Amino acid sequence: MKQELICIACPMGCHLEVDIDDNYFVTGNQCKRGEIYGKKELTNPTRLITSTVKIKNGINNRIPVKSSGEVPKDKIFLVMKELERIELYSPVKMNEVVIENVCGLGVNIITTRSM
Amino acid sequence: MKNYDVVIIGGGSAGLAAALEVNKNGVKNILVIERDQELGGILLQCIHNGFGLKVFKEELTGPEYAERFVNMLKEEGIEFKLNSMVTKINKDKTVEYANSDEGFIQIQAKAIIITTGCYERNAGAISIPGNRPSGVLTAGTAQKYLNIDGYLVGKKVFILGSGDIGLIMARRMTLEGAEVIGVAEILPFSGGLQRNIVQCLEDYNIPLYLSHTVTEIIGKDKIEGIKVQKVDNFVPVPNTEMEFEVDALLLSVGLIPENGISEAAGIELHPRTKGPIVNESYQTNIEGVFACGNALHVHDLVDFVTTESRKAGEKAAKYVKGEYKDNVERINLVAKNGISYIVPQMVSSENVDKTIELFMRVTDVYKNVEFVIKQDGKELKRIKKKHLAPAEMEKVILTKSQIEGANKEITIEVEAL
Known part of the structure; x- marks a missing residue:
């Protein structure tokens, strides 16, 4: 069986075709990332999380953060719950670790700007 | 001074x-x-x-x-x-x-x-009938409130227009606990990148209503609901109204x-x-x-x-x-059939080192077509395109000698294969 997908690895949005019977063979991709995405999306879909956490004494009330790697799609809301409890205090540097090994998923939550 | x-x-x-x-x-x-x-x-x-x-x-x-x-x-x-x-x-x-x-x-x-x-573009620019209560915001304004200031502008949200900021905000507000009821797009295709339809709407089961628009805003001081209607060539189709209770309407138009x-x-x-x-x-x-x-x-x-x-x-x-x-003398770069615009609009080979990149958008969604590039009406080259959409900017590269080969203009058009 062949499954059509739109690659979300980058904004190019390649139209992929994944052959499930042929060990998830991917066609239509323009780079290696598309091949990885096509296979993973149909076996273990993951996403990067980007959000914000509270910050005191900064130029704004919120500071943006992201997960240092992708997390399984069904764990996204679990991570969001963890982020609610965080409150940072300015100054903070870009890419500083805010939560280590968030929800035991093997990735960190890091800031995406300094403030 | x-x-x-x-x-x-x-x-x-x-x-x-x-x-x-x-x-x-x-x-x-x-x-x-x-x-x-x-x-x-x-x-x-x-x-x-x-x-x-x-x-x-x-x-x-x-x-x-x-x-x-x-x-x-x-x-x-x-x-x-x-x-x-x-x-x-x-x-x-x-x-x-x-x-x-x-x-x-x-x-x-x-x-x-x-x-x-x-x-x-804001509410005034698209003239939605009905009242002008609070709770109708552009998607970018809602984005600033949420990501910079930390305020969620609504708990039951509808989004008009499928531009990228609207799609990104559909996911963002969902993650922050809002219910995003749907996205309506007046055109038969989305104005946003395909990847955003996938990762912002489909991931969270948010419906995208193509060929639909908001035809009424309900509520006097604060928005209470909206009516969404199917459109045929921009004209609302009778008896297709859907009513949604909302506390915010985001515009991504x-x-x-x-x-x-x-x-x-x-x-x-x-x-x-x-x-x-x-x-x-x-x-x-x-x-x-x-x-x-x-x-x-x-x-x-x-x-x-x-x-x-x-x-x-x-x-x-x-x-x-x-x-x-x-x-110096310049030739015009002219958008023809199927091309909405080309930037830059004119070129002189004198200021081009080796090549020049032209950016353009198409007017419609196309599958399996060709870009046909002509010098003063004479065909110069063809570029095959599997998939084209107005939301996705296209690029064509011309060489200095290709520009020198034209006297008046270089045109680009879309032709079916």
């Missing part, structure tokens, strides 16, 4: 890249004027990832992309002013700006680069280049791009005044803004150094 070689109006992605490139080309007396409290522009509120794949060869969030450029600017010691609003630019390249420290200031530039970005000060200075704008008409060097009809980024035409990727702005910066530096040729 203080003198600068190059004054750059706007410290967002375009302004930062242009300033760095002017500096790199040996012109050091630069000033960047930014109206916000910090440099970075709209990237600062675009906290999602997807930026930098072309420029940095890695995937970054908006704030990370901005901070890298801001750091480079500071390392180079390029002068910038914050909380400063440019009120006027003049043909003699004087620039007027105001801020609370200096008051009203006039400066003299040799060259100006307009990098003022774009603004969102297009971006328009911000050119108030350009127009006042007598810069000619293009009817389709709504940005200045520029030549191969990104110079407007006023000599020494350049434009790039979303002020020139709306881009879908910041990486393209950076690439374009670097070129504009290089050309502005050349202009200051006297290496730019203005009084």
